Amino acid sequence: MLLGVSLVSALIIGAVGFVNxxxxxxxxxxxxxxxxxxxxxxxxxxALEDVQRTASLNSRNLSAQNMSKALNAGFDELQGQTLPADQEAALDGFYADRFVPALEKRTGDQYGSGAFVPESAAGRWIQAHYTARNTTLDDAGYEKMLKTDDGGDGTTYSAAAARYGDYFSRLVTQAGYEDVLLLNLTGDVVYSAYKGPELGSNLDIGPLRDSKLADAYRKAIATNSVDTVVMTDFERWVPSMGTPSMWIVSPIGNDDGITGALAIQLPLSFxxxxxxxxxxxxxxxxxxxxxxxxxxxxxxxxxxxxxxxxxxxxxxxxxxxxxxxxxxxxxxxxxxxxxxxxxxxxxxxxxxxxxxxxxxxxxxxxxxxxxxxxxxxxxxxxxxxxxxxxxxxxxFAPVDDFTRIVLISLLGIMLAVALLSLLLAQVFTRPINRLVTAVHQVAEGDLDVQVPAGSRDEFGDLGSAFNDMASSLRIKQQLIDDQREENERLMHTLMPQSVAEKYKQGEEAITEAHDNVSVVFAELIGFDDHSRSLTAEEEIAQLNTLMRGFDEAAERAGVEKVRTLHGGYLASSGLIVPRVDNVRRAVEFARSLREVLERFNAQNGTAIGLRAGVDTGAVTSGLVARTSLAYDLWGDAVNLAYRVRSVSGDPGIYVSQEVRDRTAELVEYVEAGTVEVRGKAETVWKVA
Structure with a gap:
């Protein structure tokens, strides 16, 4: 029960805890x-909102405004310049030999060698004096170009770039931008911090016209407001070898008008x-x-x-x-x-x-x-x-860890509860086992068993109650045994042991035939006259005295008392214990009765006489009247013993002819008369 309740409780709590x-x-x-x-x-x-604010602030900066005006003017002047043939060739060689092969290798796409050469004279001029000078197209090359603002050509453009270029360089290096572009109102990229292929290109008609940067530029310029900030999604920016780039574009100027746009290229790392x-x-x-x-x-x-x-x-x-x-x-x-x-x-x-x-x-x-x-x-x-x-x-690793911990804990609890239950079960059942053992001993008849009282709890109370019960049973059993012994003794006084055993076994008709048994039937003469002067208690007391004397005489003579009547006594010899000298014993018993009566008369001053008859032969013994037990003896010998004692009205011991014949050498007899037995007369003798 403890294990079941504990396990169910642990399972319920574990399940609830596990689910929750x-x-x-x-x-x-x-x-x-x-x-x-x-x-x-x-x-x-x-971060995006911050870079948009930064772009808006930088586009309003006075340096940006001045640089835009100066570079726009310088770019316009270059429109009238003709690029020398060698520089034209160097520019074409830059794309054909270095940039386009590197771009195609990087992107896997095919490009024409002249696809990125600006159409404008100014565009080709500044690319020839800046972009084409990047001989390595690697980080070192671009870092070098970041610091190169003077084209060395003595133009107004180079002077303006040298004067204001540091402003853009610091935007790139300090803010971490990929590049910063400056555009005029006609879509020309008039400046690039890294001086890449986008420098001098026109976003309206050049190779970058379909880029997101071009769309953002046109949208920003169309507003004609310095408050405008346009941000683009990532696109593959070809001038950066197809690297994904996004742009922040904001018009440059003030409330009086705009002169161009600032485009900030955000790197992937941003x-x-x-x-x-x-x-x-x-x-x-x-x-x-x-x-x-x-x-x-x-x-x-x-x-x-x-x-x-x-x-x-x-x-x-x-x-x-x-x-x-x-x-x-x-x-x-x-x-x-x-x-x-x-x-x-x-x-x-x-x-x-x-x-x-x-x-x-x-x-x-x-x-x-x-x-x-x-x-x-x-x-x-x-x-x-x-x-x-x-x-x-x-x-969900914590969930799995929790599940594992719950299961392990639950199994641990179940194991601990099981072990504890086994231990407690031993503790709880030990007194019960002692009681069970004691009950078995009681069932087997051992009523002396006792169990330790134990602890002061229900088991202790049960043990004490069992001990009390065992003691009570022991006392009752003792009383029953004593009563049984008394009943046995009384029964044996009423009947022979063999008859008593049959009676205890429940037999209804109990009779026994005996062939050689001597019977003594004695009666008191004059006791009734004597008892009239006595109280009932005195009468019973004197009668008991006589009967005890008769019983003692029977015991000494080795005869068996059959029954006692008021004023009479029936005994036998050889009935229960066969004896070859049963006749002699019967006669001696009868003579002992006379001696007992003589002592009684001498003690009490009475004149009570004894008349006894003795015969030997076949008799039948048994229980008469099942509801009121009476052990009796009947047969020819009993009948003759009764009759011979009444052949004369005088006291004395009267025997049959057969008794006299078998004891004539031991006892002296005198003829007393005759009785009729089965149609013929038989002599009765009296002990002299």
Whole structure:
């Protein structure tokens, strides 16, 4: 019972705790992922809004205004310049020999060698004196061009660039921008901090006319307001070797009017650092598999994948296994990034793009089972959604750990309860076992058994009650045994043991035939006359005295008392114990009765006489009247013994002829008369 109740209680409590704990941990894991996603969303929004404010402030800066006017004027002057043939050739060689081959290798696309040569004279001039001087097209080459503002050609443009170029250089180096462009009102890129292929190009008619930068420029200029800030989505910026770039464009000028536009190129790291926490995923609660990334309306990533950063060799196979086209996965691994490469599909993106936020579980681009938290990024000009994901196995690892701990704890509790129950069961059942053993002993007849009282509890009370019961049974059994012994003694006084045994066994008719038995029938003469002068108590007392004397005489003579009557006594010899001298014993017993009576008369001054008859022969003994027990003796010998004692009215001991014949040598007889036995006379003799 203790084990059952304890186990059921432990199971119920464990189940309730398990369900509640599991649900709480499950919800906590999802809430944590949602919190991280919301934090990243907020940080991204703040960062983009901050760069927009910075762009707006910088476009209003007096240096920017002065530089715009000076460079615009210098660029216009260059429209009338003719580029020398050698410089023209050097410019063509730059694209044909260095830039276009590097671009094609990087992007895998095909470009014409003259595709990026500006159509305007001013454009070709400044590219020849700036862009074409980048001989390496690597980081060192671009860093060198960042510090080169004087074209060395003595033009107004070079003078203005040398004077104001440091302002743009500091924007790039201090703010971490990828590039800063200055455009005039006709779409010409009149300045670039890194002096790349976009320098001198026209966004309205040049090779970059279909770019997002061109669209943003036209939108910003169309407002004719310095308060305008236009931000673009990522695009593959060809002048940067196809690297995804996004732009912030703001008109340059003041309340009197605008002179151009400032275009800030945001690097990939700007977005990636915010979304990855500067690659600090694990330290910011995303474990070993979690990440937060951006997805555009086209279903492509707008930030880098953690898998590409941490496991570039495994990324391709893992991404392909979960639905990414092999070409896209391979390309992402090659360039070490997933922006505008890695496609993202599924319910999370669809719901987020419809403006919903929430969480779900399912497969994603890198895992078969992930927990995903999704929501839109509310920033003007961008149609992005924020996705936070983590492998389900890791997200719910605390749940699994909790489940394991609960199960282990529950099993431990169950084992402890089982062991405790076994121990307590031994303690509880020990007194019961003692009682059971004692009860068996009582059932086997051992009423002397006692059990230790034990503790002062129900078992102790039960033990005490059992001891009291055993003592009571022992006393009652003793009384019963004493009563049984008394009954046996009384029964044996009423009948022979053989008859008593048959009676106890329930026999209805109990008789026994005996062939050689001597019978003595004695009666008192004159006792009735004597008793009239006595009280009832005195009469019974004197009669008992005589009967005890007769019993003692029977015992001495070896005869058996058959029954006692008021004033009479019937005995036999050889009835119960066969004796060859039963006749002699019977005669001696009769003579002993006379002696007993003589002593009684002498003691009490009475004159009571004795008349006894003795015969021998076949008799029958048995119980008469079952409801009122009476052991009796009958037969010819009994009948003759009764009759011979009455052959004369005088006291004396009278015997039959056969008795006289068998004891004539021992006892002296005199003839007393005759009785009729079966139609003929038989002599009766009297002891002299």
């Amino acid at each position: 704990g599991r649900n709480s941990l499950h919800a906590s894991s999802i809430d944590q992922l949602t919190t991280i996603r919301e934090m990243r969303t907020h940080e991204m929004k703040v 977005v990636n650092n915010v979304m990855t926490g500067s690659n600090g995923w694990k330290g910011q609660g995303l474990g070993t598999t979690g990440e937060v990334y951006l997805v555009g309306r086209d279903g492509l990533m707008r930030s880098i994948s953690r898998e590409v950063v941490e496991h570039p060799k495994q990324y391709v196979q893992t991404a392909v296994d979960h639905g990414t086209p092999p070409a896209a996965a391979k390309r992402a691994a090659e360039v070490g990034g997933t922006v505008l490469i890695q496609p993202i599909t599924g319910d999370a993106v669809t719901r987020a793009q419809s403006g919903k936020s929430g969480t779900l579980e399912g497969s994603d681009y890198i895992s078969g089972s992930s927990v995903v938290s999704y929501g839109p990024l509310d920033v003007d000009g961008l149609d992005w959604v924020v996705i936070a994901r983590i492998d389900s196995s890791e997200a």
